[in-house]
Amino acid sequence: MAKVSAVIVTYNRLPMLKEAIAALQAVEPKLSHLIVIDNKSEQDTQDYLESLGDSITYVRMSENLGGAGGFNAGIRYFYEQTDDDYVWVMDDDTMVHPDSLQPLTAFAEQNPNFGFLASKVMFSDGKPSVRNVLRQYGTYKTTLNTEFKEPVRIENATFVSSFFSRDIVRQIGLPITEFFIWIDDLEYTERAGRIAPGYLVPASSVTHKMRSNTEDDITNDIERRLPWYFNMYRNRVYTMRKRDFFRHMRGNGKIAWDFLRLIFVRTDHKKKRFDTMISGIKTGRKFKPTIEFPKDK
Template sequence: METVCAVIVTYNRLEMLKECIDALLKQTYTLDGIIIINNNSTDGTKEYLDDVVKENKKIQAIHLDENVGGAGGFHVGVKEAFERGYDWIWIMDDDAEPRTDCLKILMDFVYRHKDVGFVAPLIVNKYSGKIQNYHHKRLNRTLTRDIPISLEFIDSQKVIELDANAFVGPLISKAAVETVGFPRHDFFIWLDDTEYTYRIKQKTNSFLITDAVIFHKDGIAPIDSIRNFWKVCYGLRNRSLWINSELRGVNLFIGHLCLLLEFIRLSLWIMLKMKWKHNRILGLKYLIRTLFCSYRRISGRFIDPSEYLRTLR
């Protein structure tokens, strides 16, 4: 039997974390380990995990001294699991809840097929029951457009080849990690999952297994596009870093042109939309900072989310 370790990254969502751990412990394919990366939570997560670790020897908690973002958390978690020698690393955020047979279905597939870099379960919204097909992706040649696998294709196929996938349940082989390394910690948040799974896909085979289901507990409230604008900035900067590291020649030129057009579109959105009327200067300030960091190839944390939210009107 090949060994499997789950890696969870958590930040201030204790109740969801408890449900995620419970779902992992109920898997019909028994996990060999669970590593939880606590991104400096302040809601009692540390105290809870310290008790859980004492009760279950399979569970390990790593408490970080600062919030290094989802990207930093997954870098730490994948590296820890890899160095402990697990054959497969199953990664997810704390708002994921795999169905009890999810891991067994994924492992049944990898036992039957060679040269698999990662396999991903179908992501379904826990509250609406809708398939989140936008998390299962193909990419255009300039890496500027994520193309969701269509719902019709998902309905008709058991196995679908992917270019990339969200960090909501992909099962990654040790061999893939040996080949491509770890997730990029310098992205902080957003696009780290797409970049990493795409990197794996360039070296080996990657699939969506539609019979395996993982529930995703997001989308409870409508998305506030202004409050979440700092994440959009990270997404733009990270995509710029990514295409610079991945592309050459004409594709790189076109990729930069597409990103520049996106900056222009967002500038017009900030200047013209009424929802931005009290925060136009703030939005443009952060967009200019993003443009500067993108084209100077400045990685790491460049926006403090709490500072951005605090200055919103």
């Protein structure tokens, strides 16, 4: 039977983390390892995770390296410290179901030539999660996860529930720590998809327990979160540079649309929003982050 490590990255969301861990411990087949990467959360999170003892593998970071750095550390631990066949990665607001894992392992065993697999992601009210709508490979439009009943090839996926083989990690390396937040999952799954096709497996479903079922949007987000959008646009431009001509131009169109909306929308701190976007775009054109590779055991 295939052995699976799950990697969950957390930062100061203890109530949600408790729920996510309990859900992972209830999946069938049982996980070989449950690796929790803690981005130096407050003491209450550390105390709770230490209280779980050997039921999890607890890795506490020396500093907060964002989701990207956390997934880098988690996938590295899977590759270097276990002999498991697959790694299943997710955020701490991903709530798996008892039957979420089995369709992924079954597909992987029957179709070993894959770059990545992704679950169908739903919001808490049972509707599709708009942050996790996937694009069928080779098509012009995004489609809702519920439109697919059978596995289908997709362009990329998020780290809400993504699944990789040990061999793919060996070939493509680790998520880019320098991304810090946002787009790290799209870049990583696209990197895997250049080795072998990636698939949505609709029989595997998870719940994304977000505050609201909306997309991150620089035109209306609160001021406190605006600096993060520098990462979004820098990382997006870098990722677009790796794509084919059509997908590169489509990405440019998305950025242009964001820019036009910001011109005409009524919002506060408009100059700060423009400055953040433009700075991220300019930096992304010359951004050359390091892609790290794990060491073989």
